[in-house]
Amino acid sequence: MRRPAAAIVAAALIAGAGCTDIPIGDGPRKAMVRRVVNEVILPEHRELAAGAAALRDAAAALAASPDAGHLDAAQDAWRAARSPWMRAYALRIGPVKDDLYAARMDQFPPDLARITAEIAGTAALTPEYVAAFGANKKGFHALELFLFDAAGGDPAVLASLTDPTLGERRRQFVASAAAALAADAAALDAAWEPGRGDFVDRVVDIGGDGPYATIKDATDAVVNDSVFLAELILDAKLGRPMGKPTGGTPVPALVQSAPSDGGVDDMLDNLRGLRAVYEGDREPGGVDGGGVGALVARASATIDSRVRAELTRAEAAVAAIPRPFAAAVEAQAPEVEAAWQATRELRFTVSTELIAALGATLSFNENDGD
Amino acid sequence: MTATEPDRAGLVGRASRALTAPVDASSLIAFRIAFGALMAIAAVRFSAHGWIAEHYLEPTHFFHYAGFGWVRPLPGAGMYVCFALIGACAVAVAIGFCYRAAALGLAVLFAYAHLCDKTNYLNHYYLLILLALLLVVLPLGQVGSVDAWRRRRRGAPVPSTLPAWPIWVLRGQLALVYVYGGVAKLQPDWLVHAQPLDTWLAARPDVPLVGGLFAQPWAPQAVSWAAAIFDLTIAGWLLWPRSRRMAYPVVIAFHLLTARLFHIGMFPWVMIALTPIFFAPDWPRRVLRLRQVAPGSPPPAPPRRRARLLAAALVAYFAVQILFPLRFLLYPGNHLWTEQGFRFAWKVMVMEKSGVADFVVRDPDTGREWRVPATDYWTRYQASMMATQPDMILEAAHVVADDFRRRGVRAPEVRADVLVSLNGRPRQRLVDPAVDLAAERDGVAPYRWLLAAPEMDPP
Numbered sequence: 161m162r163r164p165a166a167a168i169v170a171a172a173l174i175a176g177a178g179c180t181d182i183p184i185g186d187g188p189r190k191a192m193v194r195r196v197v198n199e200v201i202l203p204e205h206r207e208l209a210a211g212a213a214a215l216r217d218a219a220a221a222l223a224a225s226p227d228a229g230h231l232d233a234a235q236d237a238w239r240a241a242r243s244p245w246m247r248a249y250a251l252r253i254g255p256v257k258d259d260l261y262a263a264r265m266d267q268f269p270p271d272l273a274r275i276t277a278e279i280a281g282t283a284a285l286t287p288e289y290v291a292a293f294g295a296n297k298k299g300f301h302a303l304e305l306f307l308f309d310a311a312g313g314d315p316a317v318l319a320s321l322t323d324p325t326l327g328e329r330r331r332q333f334v335a336s337a338a339a340a341l342a343a344d345a346a347a348l349d350a351a352w353e354p355g356r357g358d359f360v361d362r363v364v365d366i367g368g369d370g371p372y373a374t375i376k377d378a379t380d381a382v383v384n385d386s387v388f389l390a391e392l393i394l395d396a397k398l399g400r401p402m403g404k405p406t407g408g409t410p411v412p413a414l415v416q417s418a419p420s421d422g423g424v425d426d427m428l429d430n431l432r433g434l435r436a437v438y439e440g441d442r443e444p445g446g447v448d449g450g451g452v453g454a455l456v457a458r459a460s461a462t463i464d465s466r467v468r469a470e471l472t473r474a475e476a477a478v479a480a481i482p483r484p485f486a487a488a489v490e491a492q493a494p495e496v497e498a499a500w501q502a503t504r505e506l507r508f509t510v511s512t513e514l515i516a517a518l519g520a521t522l523s524f525n526e527n528d529g530d
Numbered sequence: 531m532t533a534t535e536p537d538r539a540g541l542v543g544r545a546s547r548a549l550t551a552p553v554d555a556s557s558l559i560a561f562r563i564a565f566g567a568l569m570a571i572a573a574v575r576f577s578a579h580g581w582i583a584e585h586y587l588e589p590t591h592f593f594h595y596a597g598f599g600w601v602r603p604l605p606g607a608g609m610y611v612c613f614a615l616i617g618a619c620a621v622a623v624a625i626g627f628c629y630r631a632a633a634l635g636l637a638v639l640f641a642y643a644h645l646c647d648k649t650n651y652l653n654h655y656y657l658l659i660l661l662a663l664l665l666v667v668l669p670l671g672q673v674g675s676v677d678a679w680r681r682r683r684r685g686a687p688v689p690s691t692l693p694a695w696p697i698w699v700l701r702g703q704l705a706l707v708y709v710y711g712g713v714a715k716l717q718p719d720w721l722v723h724a725q726p727l728d729t730w731l732a733a734r735p736d737v738p739l740v741g742g743l744f745a746q747p748w749a750p751q752a753v754s755w756a757a758a759i760f761d762l763t764i765a766g767w768l769l770w771p772r773s774r775r776m777a778y779p780v781v782i783a784f785h786l787l788t789a790r791l792f793h794i795g796m797f798p799w800v801m802i803a804l805t806p807i808f809f810a811p812d813w814p815r816r817v818l819r820l821r822q823v824a825p826g827s828p829p830p831a832p833p834r835r836r837a838r839l840l841a842a843a844l845v846a847y848f849a850v851q852i853l854f855p856l857r858f859l860l861y862p863g864n865h866l867w868t869e870q871g872f873r874f875a876w877k878v879m880v881m882e883k884s885g886v887a888d889f890v891v892r893d894p895d896t897g898r899e900w901r902v903p904a905t906d907y908w909t910r911y912q913a914s915m916m917a918t919q920p921d922m923i924l925e926a927a928h929v930v931a932d933d934f935r936r937r938g939v940r941a942p943e944v945r946a947d948v949l950v951s952l953n954g955r956p957r958q959r960l961v962d963p964a965v966d967l968a969a970e971r972d973g974v975a976p977y978r979w980l981l982a983a984p985e986m987d988p989p
Contacts, residue, residue, distance in 0.1 A: 187735040187745075366736060375736040395903055404901040459729065460989050462956060508886055512951035515884040517989075519729035521793070 188455060193378045194364045195440045195450045196251060197352075202360050203442060204248040204433070205349040211241030212338075212345035219303070219338030223331035226321040231314055234334075235307055239422065241345070242300055246426050247442075249392070250433030251385045254359045254371065255351035260295075265344050267295035268416050270302040275333070285332040287339035301417070303337050306330055308419035310484060376519075382437065382452060383510075383520040389434055390507035393427050393474075398500045401489045412486040423485040427478045427499075435471050452514075459517040467514055470506040477502035549698060550831075552691035554812035554822070559626075559674035561700060564803040565661060566624025569636060572658070572796050573617035582609050584911070585650055591907050591929055593648035593922045596972070601645045615639055623665065626675020630666060637662035648922060649912045653878045654797035657707055660851075661804075664703060667840060668696040695844075700807045702848060705765035707801075710855045710876035712761030718987075719866065719881070721758065724750035725953035725988040726882035730791065737790050760784055768808035781805050792879060861976050867952060867960070867983035869919050870976060885917035885950035885960065889930050892943040901947075902930055918950055920960065920977050927967035944968040953988040 351357030440451025586603035622632030728750035767777035785798035858871030904913035934942035
């Protein structure tokens with residue numbers, strides 16, 4: 161009687177110990193995670209690093225020669241750098257969070273008063289000095305304040321940059337803030353790159369050197385970020401500016417990327433990133449490359465169809481918002497409400513059915529359950 | 531006296547004699563040590579994971595149990611002190627130092643910590659609270675303890691045995707957990723559709739040895755039935771001496787597997803460590819090859835009146851423990867959907883449910899509306915847990931209403947926009963969006979503002 165019992169106990173202990181010497185195969189979930197980080201997120205970080213480097217160069221050129229041509233180039237470079245950053249919001253794991261790149265590069269709102277105080281000061285606005293600023297005095301939104309002017313347009317920007325009193329200081333800030341942003345983007349990319357920070361490989365080193373002890377934890381991280389992004393678009397980028405939590409009175413000051421009128425572009429890039437993670441492919445509508453959607457389809461074709469359809473509807477509704485976005489919000493344009501409704505449906509679906517289909521845990525922590 | 535009365539008196543008498551008969555105390559000592567150690571680990575774990583800050587300091591609003599709305603987390607470092615005291619009491623219980631006071635302190639403090647917020651309800655926390663309360667009345671500090679050692683040094687008599695009834699009390703409590711865990715699985719989603727295990731097992735292909743098996747089409751159904759049969763019968767197998775030696779390894783295997791599959795914290799280790807109470811009372815001596823205890827001095831019998839009061843209290847306790855988990859049968863509809871009668875019923879890991887809840891506040895005087903994300907008042911974790919539990923949704927609506935009254939809205943109406951997916955089904959509205967929840971009162975009656983459960987089968 162003792163031997164079978166001993167055998168069962170031994171087998172149970174082996175199972176319970178989670179012996180990592182036993183190889184874990186590349187099942188569909190691990191393949192999904194590998195696909196998403198290698199084919200979607202890592203390329204976005206590379207494009208971000210390249211774009212930020214181009215922005216640094218364009219900003220330096222603008223600082224040296226503040227004219228319309230260089231301003232246009234710097235503005236285009238700002239948009240081109242921001243786009244992959246917004247798409248990469250679909251999976252903000254690892255260095256971007258752990259090393260606070262998200263805060264350093266994209267704090268909203270920027271503190272114009274404090275930036276102005278620095279510009280009016282006497283400290284040399286070197287890249288190193290600006291890099292040491294608090295998050296609300298640098299990054300994309302801080303740069304945006306000096307590259308764009310929603311009210312006065314490019315003439316107002318050039319006037320500010322060529323102002324006899326503070327123009328040069330402003331140009332120094334623009335050049336140094338862009339250099340700091342480029343340095344952060346390069347460091348973030350390096351943290352992911354194989355052979356350097358290696359996070360792209362560590363993510364799928366389940367139970368080993370990576371951040372995730374189990375396949376489920378890794379899958380949950382991917383799925384959770386899709387949920388968080390849908391909530392972010394719905395609440396922070398649409399709902400609050402529309403005044404949804406404040407009795408319906410629009411609050412245009414809460415519109416992000418208002419100076420560049422990039423709010424709609426930001427949301428479209430966010431949604432493209434979400435789709436890329438879902439499809440496992442950066443090219444929208446391309447061959448389904450084994451993203452989250454492949455797992456959902458295995459569990460429920462109905463839910464998969466719904467997610468895809470709602471992604472498409474949200475993208476179309478957001479794209480239909482008239483520009484400038486801040487004006488559309490203030491005017492309570494019906495297209496803004498339609499975009500909010502479409503994003504709300506998407507958020508409901510990813511927060512309930514997508515989570516349920518994959519047995520994911522919508523977790524923000526490691527709490528026990530039972 | 532009728533013909534049956536002597537039999538009944540004989541039965542009661544025999545039961546009474548059996549329950550008060552002196553038995554080897556070593557299994558009870560082992561239980562006390564294991565329980566105290568587990569509670570101490572739980573206290574340390576809570577702090578080490580940062581859950582004290584997350585559960586008690588970060589939230590600005592809490593969800594309350596009925597009758598316990600006055601319970602609030604201590605400010606500042608207070609909850610850290612609370613958990614430190616829980617740990618200290620747990621160690622004292624384990625070693626049997628000032629045992630009864632330590633057990634009472636442990637029960638009160640642990641219960642307090644979990645009464646602060648319904649968000650954090652877990653069946654195994656409930657079990658730990660019940661066991662801690664039981665330990666207050668069980669004489670587990672009389673033998674094999676620091677207290678016993680101190681009494682012996684003072685020359686006071688120290689029993690070498692304990693009566694059998696504490697063993698049966700603990701066995702009964704643990705048996706109820708298993709049996710009702712099995713009862714919770716007697717429903718179509720679990721037995722017919724193998725949900726939620728179908729979804730959960732697919733999410734865990736990396737479990738060593740068995741991960742590959744989980745991908746087999748027959749696996750979810752087989753595991754669902756096996757788990758139900760295990761829960762419903764394991765107490766019996768553990769009680770029967772002939773099956774006990776095979777049953778306990780199965781207990782270990784089952785709980786180790788659940789520990790590997792799910793984030794369920796201390797629960798597997800609690801059950802593994804405490805189910806040896808089903809063994810013979812002298813099992814630790816046999817395992818450790820210690821000498822058997824001499825018949826020696828039995829524990830002093832308590833005064834007759836106290837003994838009767840204790841017996842009556844335990845009978846009442848178990849009557850409640852048997853009946854209370856069944857209250858879900860009094861409510862209409864699918865209890866997985868409505869969750870009325872769900873808590874305190876040992877419904878452990880029986881569903882996959884995710885939801886989203888927002889609130890729409892309307893000022894009837896002006897017609898103005900506010901759409902309030904739940905995260906404006908609660909942490910993401912609280913909002914996520916609230917979204918699937920109607921009693922918490924109702925309380926949330928009242929919190930929002932109270933806040934808007936403070937902001938100057940005379941009679942705010944609060945409606946809830948709640949969508950839920952149950953066991954992989956498409957999402958569906960849980961709450962009637964037309965009902966002003968601020969005007970609804972909580973109570974034991976069925977919630978009239980809940981919408982019908984989804985009719986379609988899970989995938």
